[in-house]
Amino acid sequence: MPAERHHRLPITVTPERYQLRLTPDLTTWTFTGEETISIQIHEPVREIALNAAELELHAVSLRRPGGKILAGGVRLDAENERATLSFAETLPPGAGELRIQFSGILNDKLHGFYRSTYKGADGKDKPLASTQFESTDARRAFPCWDEPAFKAVYQVTLVIDEGLTAISNARTMRETALAKTGKKEVVFADSMKMSTYLVAFIVGEFEAAGPVAAGDTPLRVWAVPGKQHLARFALDIGKASLEHFSRYYGIAYPGDKLDLIAVPDFASGAMENLGAITFRETALLVDGERATRAELERVADVVAHENAHMWFGDLVTMKWWNGLWLNEAFATFMEMLAVDAWKPEWRRWDSFTVSRAAAMQVDGLKSTRPIEFPVEKPEEAAGMFDVLTYEKGASVLRMLEQYLGAESFRDGIRLYLQRHKYANAETTDLWDAIEDSTKQPVRALMDTWIFQPGYPLISVEQAGREVRFSQRIFRYLQDGADGERKWHAPIFMRAGSRSGIVEKTFLLTEPEQTIELPEKSDWIIVNAGGHGFYRVRYSGELLDALKARWREALSAVERFSVVNDAWAATMAGLTSLTDYLDLIELVRDDNDINVWTAVIGSCHQLHRILDDAQCGRLEERLRRLFGPAVERFGWSIKAGESPLESQLRGELIGALGTIAGDHACQRRARELFELYEKAPESVDANLVPALVTIVAYTGASTDYEKFYHRFKSAQTPQEETRYLFALGNFGVPEFIDRTLNLTINGEVRTQNSPYLMRGILLNKRARQRAWSFMTAHWDEMLRQYPDNSIPRMCEGIVGLVGPEIEAEVRQFFAAHAVKQGAKQMEQHLERLRVAVLCRERWSAMLRA
Numbered sequence: 001m002p003a004e005r006h007h008r009l010p011i012t013v014t015p016e017r018y019q020l021r022l023t024p025d026l027t028t029w030t031f032t033g034e035e036t037i038s039i040q041i042h043e044p045v046r047e048i049a050l051n052a053a054e055l056e057l058h059a060v061s062l063r064r065p066g067g068k069i070l071a072g073g074v075r076l077d078a079e080n081e082r083a084t085l086s087f088a089e090t091l092p093p094g095a096g097e098l099r100i101q102f103s104g105i106l107n108d109k110l111h112g113f114y115r116s117t118y119k120g121a122d123g124k125d126k127p128l129a130s131t132q133f134e135s136t137d138a139r140r141a142f143p144c145w146d147e148p149a150f151k152a153v154y155q156v157t158l159v160i161d162e163g164l165t166a167i168s169n170a171r172t173m174r175e176t177a178l179a180k181t182g183k184k185e186v187v188f189a190d191s192m193k194m195s196t197y198l199v200a201f202i203v204g205e206f207e208a209a210g211p212v213a214a215g216d217t218p219l220r221v222w223a224v225p226g227k228q229h230l231a232r233f234a235l236d237i238g239k240a241s242l243e244h245f246s247r248y249y250g251i252a253y254p255g256d257k258l259d260l261i262a263v264p265d266f267a268s269g270a271m272e273n274l275g276a277i278t279f280r281e282t283a284l285l286v287d288g289e290r291a292t293r294a295e296l297e298r299v300a301d302v303v304a305h306e307n308a309h310m311w312f313g314d315l316v317t318m319k320w321w322n323g324l325w326l327n328e329a330f331a332t333f334m335e336m337l338a339v340d341a342w343k344p345e346w347r348r349w350d351s352f353t354v355s356r357a358a359a360m361q362v363d364g365l366k367s368t369r370p371i372e373f374p375v376e377k378p379e380e381a382a383g384m385f386d387v388l389t390y391e392k393g394a395s396v397l398r399m400l401e402q403y404l405g406a407e408s409f410r411d412g413i414r415l416y417l418q419r420h421k422y423a424n425a426e427t428t429d430l431w432d433a434i435e436d437s438t439k440q441p442v443r444a445l446m447d448t449w450i451f452q453p454g455y456p457l458i459s460v461e462q463a464g465r466e467v468r469f470s471q472r473i474f475r476y477l478q479d480g481a482d483g484e485r486k487w488h489a490p491i492f493m494r495a496g497s498r499s500g501i502v503e504k505t506f507l508l509t510e511p512e513q514t515i516e517l518p519e520k521s522d523w524i525i526v527n528a529g530g531h532g533f534y535r536v537r538y539s540g541e542l543l544d545a546l547k548a549r550w551r552e553a554l555s556a557v558e559r560f561s562v563v564n565d566a567w568a569a570t571m572a573g574l575t576s577l578t579d580y581l582d583l584i585e586l587v588r589d590d591n592d593i594n595v596w597t598a599v600i601g602s603c604h605q606l607h608r609i610l611d612d613a614q615c616g617r618l619e620e621r622l623r624r625l626f627g628p629a630v631e632r633f634g635w636s637i638k639a640g641e642s643p644l645e646s647q648l649r650g651e652l653i654g655a656l657g658t659i660a661g662d663h664a665c666q667r668r669a670r671e672l673f674e675l676y677e678k679a680p681e682s683v684d685a686n687l688v689p690a691l692v693t694i695v696a697y698t699g700a701s702t703d704y705e706k707f708y709h710r711f712k713s714a715q716t717p718q719e720e721t722r723y724l725f726a727l728g729n730f731g732v733p734e735f736i737d738r739t740l741n742l743t744i745n746g747e748v749r750t751q752n753s754p755y756l757m758r759g760i761l762l763n764k765r766a767r768q769r770a771w772s773f774m775t776a777h778w779d780e781m782l783r784q785y786p787d788n789s790i791p792r793m794c795e796g797i798v799g800l801v802g803p804e805i806e807a808e809v810r811q812f813f814a815a816h817a818v819k820q821g822a823k824q825m826e827q828h829l830e831r832l833r834v835a836v837l838c839r840e841r842w843s844a845m846l847r848a
C-alpha cells in the first residue's frame with residue numbers, strides 16, 4: 001500500500017447508496033440505528049473495511065445478488081476509527097447489500113451526532129440533537145466510508161417523539177405515527193450523490209419561518225420556539241444569494257429544498273450540509289431593525305458563504321482533505337461577491353481588505369504555511385480551518401479574478417463545475433478549467449501563491465521615466481532566510497503626471513523588473529484597488545508624493561493599504577514608530593471606516609504592547625487623533641449618512657473611550673447608555689457596542705451585575721454575546737475573577753467560553769490573572785471545550801507581552817502540546833515574540 005493511502009480505506013469495495021434509519025433518545029442521550037448500504041465489490045475480498053467511532057456494531061450481514069445472505073464478523077479498531085467486517089467466504093466482484101445494526105451516544109463535544117439543550121418558554125431545559133460531520137465525524141453517527149471521495153446517495157429515516165421535528169438533507173416524504181409508542185417515523189427523500197461529511201439530521205422542537213421561494217427552491221429558517229421573528233433577514237439574504245449563485249455558476253441549485261437551521265450549541269460558525277445548513281444562532285438569527293450593521297453583515301456573510309458551498313464543495317468536492325482550502329477560499333470569495341451584489345452600499349469588497357490584512361499578518365510569520373499542503377491523516381485537515389485557508393485563499397482568488405477579468409474567471413469556474421459535478425476534483429483541475437477557458441498561464445501564476453508560504457514585499461522607486469520594482473519575502477522577524485523565494489505577482493499600477501493618469505497591469509515574475517512610462521510621474525500607486533496579496537514599500541520620494549495627495553489621488557482601499565503596510569513595516573522594524581504615528585495623522589479628516597479600522601486596530605496593538613508608563617503618552621496622542629473625528633461625527637445619526645458612517649462613529653467613540661482614555665467621552669458614553677436602558681430606540685444601534693465596551697472598561701460593581709443580568713436575559717443572540725464578552729472587558733480584579741469562573745462553571749455555552757477566555761487574555765489589565773487561571777484549569781478546559789476552539793482560544797496569548805511571561809508561556813506549551821493546532825500555536829508564539837521585540841525596540845525609542 002503506498003504511504004499516502006495508509007490512513008485511508010481500501011478502494012476494493014465502494015458504497016453507492018445508504019438507507020439509514022436512526023432512533024435517537026433525547027433522555028438517555030443515546031441512539032440506535034440500522035443501515036443498508038448498496039455496495040460495489042471491485043475485486044475478490046474476504047473483508048470490508050469502513051469507518052466507525054464510538055459505535056457498537058450489533059449485527060452485520062451481506063446480501064448477494066442472488067439473495068444469499070452471509071453473516072459477518074466485526075473487528076473494531078478504536079485508534080484508527082475503523083470497523084473491519086469479515087466473511088466466511090471470499091466475496092466475488094459485483095453488487096451487494098450490507099446491513100448493519102448499531103448503537104451510539106449523543107455526545108457533548110459538538111461533533112458527530114451530538115446533544116444540545118436550551119431553556120424553553122417555561123424555563124425548563126429542552127433537549128435537541130444535531131449533527132456536525134466535517135471533517136471526519138459521520139463515523140460517530142453511522143458506520144460509513146467516511147472520506148470525501150466515496151460519494152453516495154443517502155436516504156435517511158428518523159424515529160422521533162410525536163411532538164418533535166426532524167430535518168435532514170432532502171425533503172420529507174412522509175411522517176407516520178407508530179402505534180402506541182408515542183413516536184413517529186419521518187422518511188426523507190434520497191439526497192443527491194455526495195460525501196459523508198455533508199450528511200445531516202437534526203431533531204428537536206424546531207419551528208420554521210418561511211418558506212420563501214428562491215427560484216424553484218423552498219427556503220426556510222428553523223429555530224427553537226420563540227425565535228422565528230429573528231429569521232426575516234436570513235430569509236432575505238438566503239434567497240438573494242441562492243439566486244445569485246445559480247446565475248453565477250450557470251447551474252440550478254442541486255438540492256430539492258433548503259433549510260437554514262439555528263442550533264443553540266454549535267462549534268464553528270456554520271456547516272454547509274446540502275439542503276440542511278446548520279448555524280450557531282448569532283450567525284443566522286438577527287433583529288433586522290435593532291442589530292448593528294456589523295451584526296447584519298456577519299449574518300449575510302455566513303448565509304451567503306454556506307449557500308455558495310452548495311455548488312462549490314457539495315456538488316463538486318475535493319478528492320482529499322489537502323484540497324479543503326479550495327472549498328473554503330472559494331466560498332469566502334463568493335460570499336463577498338454575493339453580499340456586494342445584494343447591498344452595494346456596504347462596499348463589501350472594500351471591507352474584505354481588513355480580512356486580507358488579517359491573513360497577511362499570519363502569513364508574514366516564519367511559522368506560516370502554504371495554503372495547500374499534503375495531508376496524510378484526515379485529522380491534519382483540522383489545522384486547515386484558519387485565516388490562511390479562508391482569507392488568504394479568497395484573497396489570491398480575488399487577485400486572480402481581477403487579473404483575468406471577472407467574466408473570464410467566471411467562465412472558467414462554470415467549466416470546472418460542469419466537468420466535475422457530482423464528483424470530486426483537485427486544485428489542478430480548477431487551473432485546467434480556467435486555462436482552457438481563458439488561454440492564460442494560470443497554473444504557473446497560482447502555484448507560487450498556493451504552494452509557497454508567505455508573500456512578497458515589493459519595493460518601488462522611480463528614476464526618470466523608469467519605474468523599478470523588486471520583490472523579496474516579507475517577514476516580521478528579519479533573518480534573511482528564504483530570500484530566494486519569488487512570486488508571480490499581478491501588479492495593478494496607477495500613475496499621475498501633468499498629462500493625466502496612466503493605468504498599467506502586468507506580472508512581476510523576476511526578483512527585479514523595470515518598466516518604462518511615457519513620462520516621469522508625479523505620483524505612483526502600486527496595488528491600485530488593493531487586490532494584490534503583497535505589501536508595497538515606496539521610496540521616500542514616492543511616499544511623500546502620495547502623502548501630499550492623500551485624499552485626492554488614493555481611493556479608500558488604497559489609503560488602507562498604505563497605512564496597513566506601514567504598520568507591518570513598523571512591527572518588522574523597517575520603519576520607525578514615530579514615522580508611523582506621523583503617517584496616521586493624515587487620517588484625522590478621513591470618513592472611511594476601513595481606513596480608520598486599520599488605524600484603530602494598530603493603536604489597540606500598540607496599546608497592548610507598550611508598558612503602562614509609556615501608554616500615558618500614547619493615550620494623549622490618541623486623544624488628539626480620535627477626539628476631532630468624534631467631534632466631527634457627533635453622537636447621533638446625521639441625516640443622509642451611510643450605514644458605514646454610523647458604524648464608524650461607534651468605532652471612533654469606542655477607541656476614544658478606551659485606549660485613548662478620554663474621560664469626557666467615558667462620561668458621555670455612560671449617560672447615553674443610561675438613556676439606552678430607558679429608551680433603547682433613542683440610541684442608534686451602531687453606537688451600542690461602543691457604549692457597552694466603555695461602561696465595562698470603566699465599570700464598577702453595579703455595572704457588572706447589570707451586564708451579567710443582561711447576558712442571562714438577552715432577547716437576541718447578538719445581545720447575549722455582546723454582554724457576555726463585555727464581562728471580559730472589566731479591569732477590576734474581582735470582576736475579572738468572576739468572569740474567569742464563568743468560562744468553566746457551566747453558565748456559558750462551551751461554544752462561547754473559549755472566545756470569552758481569549759478576550760480576557762487580550763485585556764491588558766486582566767491578562768496576568770487570565771493566564772494563571774487558564775494554566776490552572778487547562779485540563780478542565782480541554783475536557784469541556786470543542787477541540788477546534790482550543791487553538792483559537794490560545795490566540796489570546798499574543799497579548800501576554802513581557803519577557804518573563806513570554807518565557808513562562810513557552811514553557812507551558814512545550815509541556816502541553818495543543819492537539820489539532822500545532823501550526824496555529826507556533827504562530828501565536830511567534831506573534832508574541834514579535835510583540836516582545838517591538839516593546840523592547842519602542843521602549844528604547846520612546847525613552848530617547
Ligand SMILES: [Zn+2]
Nearest residue numbers: 305309328331
Ligand atoms: Zn465554508
